[in-house]
Amino acid sequence: MPTIRTTYLGDLRTQATHLQSGTQILTDAPIDNNGKGEAFSPTDLVAASLGSCMMTIMGIVARREGIDLTGSDMDITKVMNSEGPRRIVRIEVLLQMQTPEELPADTREKLERAAHTCPVALSLHPDIEQAIQFEWKSLVKA
Template sequence: MPTIKTEYLGELRTEATHVQSGTAIITDAPTDNQGRGEAFSPTDLVAASLGSCMITIMGIAARRDGIDLKGSDMEITKGMSADAPRRIVRIEVKLGMLTDRELTAEERARLERAAHTCPVALSLHPDITQAITFAWNVSEKV
């Protein structure tokens, strides 16, 4: 059984549906590549997937250790190549980590290691720079 079913809607737009849940995502080509830029582009989803995967794997590790990361957030910036072929060359993820208590250096290191070894991070081509920063116990969202 497939995980995702995708339909091309025309005008450089797709609708991808998660088979198990029925949740749908629209993609649109970006304005700098003949699109309308009215939704995530496919490459935006790659960058978003990296950040979401990192915080999810950190959340699994944190839950195991009795740490609450609720309210943590991130900013993700995707960089595309200036020349052909068009491809992602850099993904910058700035994580603002909120925790329910002050963490030790060892706990922070364990969570950061979990982020760097998430399945998406390990699946991206090594030519894509992954610039990851962590701000711990931030009082405001990034």
């Protein structure tokens, strides 16, 4: 059974529908590739998927450890090549992790390892550089 149905709406726009939930995502071609840039581009979604997957897997580990990551966020930068066929060459992710209290180094390492081994990170072609950084901040100073 399919997971997603995508329809071409014309004018370089698509609409993807998650069949189980009905949630929809629009994509547009980026301005630098003949599009309007009014929505995520398909390659933007690749970069967003990496970040979302990392945070989700970290959330699973954190929940198991009794750690609240609510309020954590990330900045994601997608870098395209300048020559040859268009493709993603680098995805930069800065995860700004917020926790209610200072976490021990081994716990932070466990969470970071989880992020690096999320399914999307492991599925991306090895030629796509994944530049991942973590900043840890606790709400209560140790």
